[in-house]
Amino acid sequence: MMKWLSPRSALGIALITVALVALPFVAAMGGQAWVRILNFAILYAFLALGLNIVVGLAGLLDLGYIAFYAVGAYTWALLASPHFGLHWPIWAILPFGAALACIAGVVLGSPTLKLRGDYLAIVTLGFGEIVRIFMNNLNAPVNITNGAQGITLIDPVKFGDFSFSGTSQILGISLSGPQKYYYLLVALAILVIIVNERLQNSRIGRAWQAIREDEIAAKAIGINTRNLKLLAFAMGASFGGIAGGIFSAMQGFVSPESFSLIESIMILAMVVLGGMGHIPGVILGAVLLTVLPEVLRYAVGPVQTAIFGKVLVDPESLRMLIFGLALVLVMRFKPAGLWPSPERKRDLTVKPQEVAP
Amino acid sequence: MSKAMGEVLLEANAVAKHFGGVKALRDVSLTIRRGEVYGLIGPNGAGKTTFFNCMTGLYVPDGGGFMFNGTPLVADAPHQAAERGIARTFQNIRLFGNMTALENVMVGRHVRTKAGVVGAMLHTPATRNEEAAIRQRAIDLLHYVRIEDRAEDLAKNLSYGDQRRLEIARALATEPSLLCLDEPAAGMNATETEALRDLIEGIRRDGTTILLIEHDVKLVMGLCDRVAVLDYGALVIEDVPAVVQKDQRVIEAYLGA
Known part of the structure; x- marks a missing residue:
């Protein structure tokens, strides 16, 4: 059902488009580092939206999500670098990486089908660590992942002759590598938003939400909970795999330490902090949690110097302290997240009417 | 309705279920016919909900089984029960709250x-x-x-x-041929119960067979075509309300011997 846009929403979309197009140029004024930060914000939004399918819709608390990101990243790294001398094109690697991550998702999902909540979190957490340790140790007897040193000189994203690394001129405008990746990431992010949105309001999406709300009732009305949980794991993992591939190409380098437990927790925090199951909220959470620590990194040192005349507390630890405090405060005062779905918000602000039996 | 009224829709054959030493169901056999409202009553703990759960696949019976529409129901597959045409509600309402x-x-x-x-x-x-x-x-x-x-x-x-x-x-949305209601009138006042009764009669008129677990004896006796009484997991009697009401064993089960 296509509906014509109202003038107001058309204007809104136009403004957002202009802002999205202009953003990397604004960020570049502060240096290319800020464009990279921006790119990571979008990449994390992509990841968080993938995790949102598993956690927000199906209600499966997955603490090992980073494993699928790792699978995607290593797939790209191994198939497009001098490490094995392979240089597959993007249209072959990205689906392949997504498929491998999807399989990993099913492999993780199948033994956890009967687990819920805390127990599921522990098992998935273990799975995430297993994948990282695998990557760390798969350098002997046959060197597959090059161990802790990681893989270097990974090919950038290329479409034909057009490479996303290095500066190039398009229509007379000079675009740096990170700026080009920015547009690629925005395109991918829009795609994943559409997919999320459509899934959420579909037969499958409703079945996931039913499982989240009450698994027994879901079974009783004919939902095959086993298959649908596996599907949620597989879908979420595929998105993780795609994000991992892009990460690998963008960085040109992967090593196991990029896929530590803290990364999984950060992505989960983005989903929870932003507003579980609510797409704009999840995006907000991802952008804030990526950009805020970076802003603090630049701000904490100079602010101390300005106030006390010298740096009293190591900026790195103070930054994480402030960050942690911010998380605690948000969860204390906005338990449904910063931007929860309207229904949830209404529910938490308005007292439900008395249900006298 | 394509099939004739009165033919057997669900048949329970010596269904048994025990939890540890507690025998929740002792070889319960009963038949529900197409188009009727069938009442299942009994004191608390008599095994009514356990029977429900076995039938809808949430529990696996330790003995016996069910025939539905002429073919056996697979145990331990609740989603298949719904697919076959058995829908249920829960004693303690289980909706998708959010x-x-x-x-x-x-x-x-x-x-x-x-x-x-x-x-x-x-x-x-x-x-x-x-x-x-x-x-x-x-x-x-x-x-x-x-x-x-x-x-x-x-x-x-x-x-x-x-x-x-x-x-x-929600249960009707699955297009059931058998709708199982687990104590739908629990906690309702007289007006609400009356409205519920109208609703159930409407559903029956529209062609859905109903299995009703209920404590409200008046509602059951007024609404059901046939009634089965469970006590300590065993079937006491299965007959029309008028007969069940006068049965000495039923009176004992309800009032205490």
């Missing part, structure tokens, strides 16, 4: 629809049509149980009586 009333009923259409992930992502015409049909059917069902004005409210914010009705609407 979904709207309309969405709750739409989920009930799951088993009768088939759009998959790919269709949803590509928004194909087939998916869109099916989605529109699901929505329309859900709205119709909300009208049917008369809570259409609560369609956009979260299920958990509905009043108790409306939640009961919503649960019935």
Whole structure:
């Protein structure tokens, strides 16, 4: 059902488009580092939206999500670098990486089908660590992942002759590598938003939400909970795999330490902090949690110097302290997240009417 | 209705279930005929809900089994029971609290629809049509149980009586041939019970067989075509209400020997 846009929403979309197009140029004024930060914000939004399918819709608390990101990243790294001398094109690697991550998702999902909540979190957490340790140790007897040193000189994203690394001129405008990746990431992010949105309001999406709300009732009305949980794991993992591939190409380098437990927790925090199951909220959470620590990194040192005349507390630890405090405060005062779905918000602000039996 | 009234719809054959040393069901056999309202009563702990749970696949019976529509029901597969045409409500209401009333009923259409992930992502015409049909059917069902004005409210914010009705609407969305209601009148006042009775009679008139577990003896005796009485997991009697009401064993079971 296509509906014509109202003038107001058309204007809104136009403004957002202009802002999205202009953003990397604004960020570049502060240096290319800020464009990279921006790119990571979008990449994390992509990841968080993938995790949102598993956690927000199906209600499966997955603490090992980073494993699928790792699978995607290593797939790209191994198939497009001098490490094995392979240089597959993007249209072959990205689906392949997504498929491998999807399989990993099913492999993780199948033994956890009967687990819920805390127990599921522990098992998935273990799975995430297993994948990282695998990557760390798969350098002997046959060197597959090059161990802790990681893989270097990974090919950038290329479409034909057009490479996303290095500066190039398009229509007379000079675009740096990170700026080009920015547009690629925005395109991918829009795609994943559409997919999320459509899934959420579909037969499958409703079945996931039913499982989240009450698994027994879901079974009783004919939902095959086993298959649908596996599907949620597989879908979420595929998105993780795609994000991992892009990460690998963008960085040109992967090593196991990029896929530590803290990364999984950060992505989960983005989903929870932003507003579980609510797409704009999840995006907000991802952008804030990526950009805020970076802003603090630049701000904490100079602010101390300005106030006390010298740096009293190591900026790195103070930054994480402030960050942690911010998380605690948000969860204390906005338990449904910063931007929860309207229904949830209404529910938490308005007292439900008395249900006298 | 394609099949004749009065033929056997569900047949329980010596169904047994025990939890450790407790024998919750002792070889219970009974038959439910198409088109009737069948009452299952008994004191607390008599095994009524256990019987329900065995039938709908939430429990695996330790002995015996069920024939439904002429073929055996697979144990331990609740989603298949719904697919075969058995829908149920729960004694302690189990709705999808954080979904709207309309969405709750739409989920009930799951088993009768088939759009998959790919269709949803590509928004194909087939998916869109099916989605529109699901929505329309859900709205119709909300009208049917008369809570259409609560369609956009979260299920958990509905009043108790409306939640009961919503649960019935959700069960009806699966197009059951047997609708099992587990103590639907529990906690209702006289007016609400009367309205519920009208609703159940309406559902029966529209061709759905009903299995009713209920404590409200007056409701059961007034509504049911036949009644079975369970006590300590065993079937005491299965007959028309007039006979059951006068049975000495039933009076003893209810009033204490």
